[in-house]
Structures are given as structure tokens and as C-alpha cells.
Amino acid sequence: MPISLTREHDGRVARVRFDNAGRGNSFDDAALRELVATLEAAAAEPACAVVRLDMAGRHFCGGWDTASFAGLGAATTESVADGLRDSDAQLGRVRDLPVPVVAAVRGRVIGFGAGLLAALHLPIAGQNARLSLPEVRFGFAPAGxxxxxxxxxxxxxxYALLTGVTEATAEQLLGWGLVARVVPDDDLDAEVDAVVAGLAAVPGDTLRGVVGVVEASLATGSPERAYQISAATITSGELRA
Known part of the structure; x- marks a missing residue:
């Protein structure tokens, strides 16, 4: 499926487009690995300050492609568990990117899409976005x-979400910290444009420092690493009076 990478704002912005819109932007192992590799390649360019992830079509993510479920009945418990660990490890690589990933969240966020959403740094949702977890209808409990x-x-x-009793609204996703902002659907692309442009204007490697501060703080529960990261940005010559 087409996954493209382009660069804008003199290389400060890497734009990654994932287009499996014909299947609601659902994923299988190969698609997930390709997307993660493309995001890592985007962030690896030293000039890059922010990655914009565009999910094509009407829906953010249709979950895991149900076509891949057919062979699971004959698999062993451990082999399936290994596959679940691997898909979560792939999402961990998205969380570990050194620059923030901004994305518009529109339409449906289904199943695995919730994991992708939680891995992003700055997801911005349209007011009609909805999250649902239908795994129980297929006879299994969601793992990661x-x-x-x-x-x-x-x-x-x-419990209400994981048992399929209800779905989550965009405002609930905001309240739970799964999206950074909710805007009218008609304003979503313009809002993402503005956020990305604002981030691209941040000097030097400052955004990489911010990502480092946040992720080190969450990982360690201590400010010690944040002191070092902040000090490096202060002494880098990018400080503005």
C-alpha cells in the first residue's frame, strides 16, 4: 500500500502519508513495519523538527485487517502472544521517535487504531471522531x-470500551489524554497545518529536547535526565533573549 515521505519547510517538517483508505486504513504486520520504518527515516534527518502523519481517506484507522484473522485458529497461544508483543514493540518505536508526530484524527478509530493513537505525540481530533473496540465480537480479548x-x-x-458496550467520543478522548485538542471537523486540516507550522518555527533542536524531557520524565519518574537535556538546549546557542 502507498506510504510516502516528503519534506517541507526546508526539511524541518517530514510529511508521511499512509493510504489504505480502501480498507479504512487497517493494518497488517507488513503495513505496520513499513509505516514505522518510514517514520523513523523521516525523523532521522538532522534537519527534521516535526513529523506530520496523514492518514488518507475518511477514517483514521480501521484497526487490524480482519483478513489476517483466518490463520489464527491453528496457531499456538505462544506464537500469537509473540505476534502481539511484536506489534506493540512496533508502536513503542513510534513513541520513541526523537521528534513529535502530529496527526489529524477523523472518523473512526477502531481496535488497533487506539494503540496507534496512543503512540503519537500530538494527535488532534475532529469533533465527530469516535473510538470503538470491537475485538470481543470476533471472540478475543484485546491485548496491547x-x-x-x-x-x-x-x-x-x-470495561465499557473493551467489552464493546460503548464507544468513545472525541471529547472523551480529550478528557482521557488520548488527543491533544478537539476542533470542528471542517477546521481539522487547517488546525493541523497551523500546529505543524508553529512547531517548524521552533529553533534548532529544541523540539527534540522537549521530546527528550517528556519521555525521560515519564520513563524514570525523576527530573534528573530533564536537567541534562534542558541544559544542553540552553547552551546550544539557540537560546533567544
């Missing part, structure tokens, strides 16, 4: 997505 939802949401809401 279940872990993410259980840790990010109040317990009753986690």
Missing part, C-alpha cells in the same frame, strides 16, 4: 490495546 486503555482510562470506562 487493552493494556493501554486500562492504564489511561477510569476503570468503568475501560
Amino acid at each position: 490495546v487493552g493494556f493501554t486503555i486500562a492504564h489511561r482510562l477510569p476503570r468503568p470506562h475501560a
Whole structure:
């Protein structure tokens, strides 16, 4: 499926487009690996300050491609568990990118899409975006997505979503910290444009420093690494009076 990488704003912005719109932007192993590799290549360019992820079509993500479910019945429990670990490890590589990833979240966010959403740094949602977790209808309990939802949401809401009793609105996603902002659907692209342009104007490697501060703080629970990262940005010569 087409995954493209272009660069804008003198290389400060890397724009990655994922287009599996014909299947609702669903994923399989190959598509996920290709997207992650493209995002890493985008962020690896020293000039890059921000990555914009464009999910083509009407929906952010249709989850895991159900065409891949057919062979699971004959697989062993451990082999399936290994596959689930691997897909979560791929999402971990997105979380570990050294620059922020901005994305417009529109339409449906289904199943695995919740994990992708949680891996992004600055997802911005249209007001009609909806998240649903239909895995129970296929006869299985979600793994990595279940872990993410259980840790990010109040317990009753986690159960309501993971059992398929309800779906989440954009405003709920905002309240739970799964998106950074909610805007009218008609304004979504313009809002993402403005956020990306504003980030591209941040000097030097400052955004890489911000990502380092946030992720080190979350990982360690200590400000010690943040002191070092901040000091490096202050002494880098990019400081503005």
C-alpha cells in the first residue's frame, strides 16, 4: 500500500502519508513495519523538527485487517502472544521517535487504531471522531490495546470500551489524554497545518529536547535526565533573549 515521505519547510517538517483508505486504513504486520520504518527515516534527518502523519481517506484507522484473522485458529497461544508483543514493540518505536508526530484524527478509530493513537505525540481530533473496540465480537480479548486503555482510562470506562458496550467520543478522548485538542471537523486540516507550522518555527533542536524531557520524565519518574537535556538546549546557542 502507498506510504510516502516528503519534506517541507526546508526539511524541518517530514510529511508521511499512509493510504489504505480502501480498507479504512487497517493494518497488517507488513503495513505496520513499513509505516514505522518510514517514520523513523523521516525523523532521522538532522534537519527534521516535526513529523506530520496523514492518514488518507475518511477514517483514521480501521484497526487490524480482519483478513489476517483466518490463520489464527491453528496457531499456538505462544506464537500469537509473540505476534502481539511484536506489534506493540512496533508502536513503542513510534513513541520513541526523537521528534513529535502530529496527526489529524477523523472518523473512526477502531481496535488497533487506539494503540496507534496512543503512540503519537500530538494527535488532534475532529469533533465527530469516535473510538470503538470491537475485538470481543470476533471472540478475543484485546491485548496491547487493552493494556493501554486500562492504564489511561477510569476503570468503568475501560470495561465499557473493551467489552464493546460503548464507544468513545472525541471529547472523551480529550478528557482521557488520548488527543491533544478537539476542533470542528471542517477546521481539522487547517488546525493541523497551523500546529505543524508553529512547531517548524521552533529553533534548532529544541523540539527534540522537549521530546527528550517528556519521555525521560515519564520513563524514570525523576527530573534528573530533564536537567541534562534542558541544559544542553540552553547552551546550544539557540537560546533567544
